[in-house]
Amino acid sequence: MNPIIEAIRKRDSGRDPERLTMRYAKMKESPFVFLRGACHLFYDALPDAPVLDRAPLAWCCGDLHFENFGSYKADNRLVYFDINDFDESALAPCTWDIVRLLTSIRCGAETLRATEAETRAVASDCLHSYRAALLRGKPLWVEGETSSGLIHDLFVALAERKRENFLDRRTILDDGQRRIKIDGIKALAVAASERDKVTAFMKRWAAEQPKPGFFKVLDVARRIAGTGSLGVTRYVILVDGKGSPDENYLLDLKATHPSSLLPRLRQIDVIQPVWQDEARRIATIQNRLQAVDHAFLQPVTYDGQPCILRDLQPSEDRVAIGDWGKKLDRLRDVVYAMGNVLAWDQLRASGRGGAASADQLSDFAQGERWMSELLETVDAMTKTTHEQWETFRQSAL
Structure with missing residues (x-):
């Protein structure tokens, strides 16, 4: 059996067959959907590179892609925009989340209805906004009143929903x-x-x-x-x-299940805290990263x-990033905000439980060479994801 198919079968052992069939059908739709469903394969294929292995540690989402951003109601019943899925969260090099996010943009050309040149451009914009927010060193959050474009539309829709x-x-x-x-x-x-x-x-x-x-x-x-x-x-x-x-x-x-990042993290000797269980890991990291706690979030x-x-987090509370209307500035506005949010979340959780301090994250962002190295890694992971998807698409699963 092909090692990719074998790894997917092993990962999915014991799952509900009815929904597993739905999962495999979705993953065959596009490289982006495959990326969403094969987080473990992404990190297994992550290359050895200083920009990945030697970057400062941060609390990471782990499964970051452009559809894992959205709005949520916090325990104060106000609406916030943030990363909203932490199942794979872990202490990892800060660059791992941004590499996966940018790869999702590059692999999501079909979903975004964008050209390869456009996805390259907006991925670079996202990286620059991430760097700028780290350099500032102050964690903020997206405000409904000051948001714009697709994110503003999301806030308006939630305000009007009964x-x-x-x-x-x-x-x-x-x-x-x-x-x-x-x-x-x-x-x-x-x-x-x-x-x-x-x-x-x-x-x-x-x-x-x-x-x-x-x-x-x-x-x-x-x-x-x-x-x-x-x-x-x-x-x-x-x-x-x-x-x-x-x-x-x-x-x-x-x-909940153990994070898909753990095998790769062990290879570079990043030790995780000892959690009481996986649910407490997820809830603790989510509370550290998000500006305000999610309503009813309980391990x-x-x-x-x-x-x-x-x-319950409705799917309509996520940015409909495919609705940018072929106006590049509108798409750039969204990914710019995503880069900011990622940096703010990492800064918010900085210095806790083994994560680098805000000063260390800002110092790392000072240089520019790491950015070109990171974009080269995104190129490689985009190619790898397409190859993995093609193998899976042609399989009998």
Whole structure:
């Protein structure tokens, strides 16, 4: 068996077959979607290079690509724009996240409806904004009032969204009671035994919360979301919230696994902290990086498995980066913001748990040679990702 196919099969062992079939179908669509679903292959193929192996350490997302940025409601119920997926997060050289982000831009030409020249140009813009933010050395965040372009559109859409409208898209209202819409796109049905198990778990967990009634379970379904995580244990849970039917809430319960970065990190002797479990790793790093904590973000243990429980993150809360309308300045505006956000997050978590200080990150950014070396690495990883995708596309998976 081809080593790429074998590595994917091994990684996906034990996943839900129904959603795994969806995962493989998505990964065959394009090099970008393949990149999203094969994080472990990306780091396995990462070349030995000083710009990667000797850069200062930072707390990293690990699976950074242009669709892993979006808006979220924080625990203060205000809206923020940030990186929003930390399943693969780890302590790693600060350049690993920017290399993966730029490779996603280069591999995403089809999704972006952009030429190769355009993706090269905007990738360079993203890198320059990342460097400039590190040089400034002060972590900031994107404000809705001062945002522009596609990101501003996202803030406006969220400000105008009403909870009942969101619920109407994801649930069915029957005689004043909502239940999750089983559409094969966002959700799949669960067996009665699964529903009972999730309901019993939530009841136990809610009993320890200040407002247990908020988390009274009304319905449960298997959640369909993402690419890399499709097939892992994951549920969407409808809870009473502030009252039925229009103040119900949807929660996301997702199993966790070790970061895909670990084998490559061991090769360069980057030692990770000892975490109580993978869920606490993800929640801790996410809280360190994001400007304000995500609503309901909790590490929990479900059915003996560490999981993340949080407010459901709708897919429409991510930047529709393919909608730049062939106006290069509009696309540049988005990737410029992404470069800033990445640098701000790394600065925000600097000096903690083995990460380099803000001064060390800024000192690293002073030179310019590392930027050309990094872009050469992006060229190599773009080519490698295309080759891996072609192998996978022609496979029987």
